[in-house]
Amino acid sequence: MRTLTTERLILPPWDPRFEEDFCRLGADPRVSRYLGDGRPWKPERTVARHGEILAHWREHGFGWRGILLREPGDEALIGVAALSRLSKPLPGVDEPAIEIGWWVDPRHWGKGIATEAAAVIRDEAFTDHGAARLVARYQPANHASGNIMRKIGMRHHDDTTGPYGEAVRLYVLERSDWVTATHS
């Protein structure tokens, strides 16, 4: 369970101490706007997800990471950088696939933080966890998230519907395309 670092960020494995900051992020309507039904997450929901994230690490040895700024004494969670095994296979996507995702505290939007974190966990998924492909899903109005997918090399794969009937765009990055991009 190693901590990843980038030029500006520290990405530790999920930690019990993140619960309170995670609840604050989930309750922010700017964060929840394009997640599922778009409603802010009540604390019970965020606490339940927090437990699932810790369980995912125990089962698979990887998972969601906190995003912290690389500044001495600053321990606040300013976002999440997420890798997850799919709970069920996606139609038209062969296993083994790993889903990638991100949230950033709105106080830090627009500084490239999500893109910086996404690039390093993309490489982690292929290098350390044997992913054959990465998948990501976003609601079409969430332009920032779609931009990140394209910037880390993902391609549009399908348009589907999520559990609340919401439109969802599915992006995929095949290992072979990642290898070509990183070795050229």
Ligand SMILES: CC(C)(COP(=O)(O)OP(=O)(O)OC[C@H]1O[C@@H](n2cnc3c(N)ncnc32)[C@H](O)[C@@H]1OP(=O)(O)O)[C@@H](O)C(=O)NCCC(=O)NCCS
């Ligand atoms: C999506 C999210 C993580 C982006 O975080 P961020 O750190 O601001 O992203 P970055 O600064 O790396 O920017 C990524 C791209 O989105 C664009 N972008 C950033 N904020 C934007 C906004 N409010 N509206 C439109 N585009 C935006 C940036 O311009 C950038 O694209 P570009 O470099 O091609 O111009 C953040 O908006 C967020 O946490 N949203 C709520 C949670 C969420 O929706 N997660 C994704 C679920 S699929």
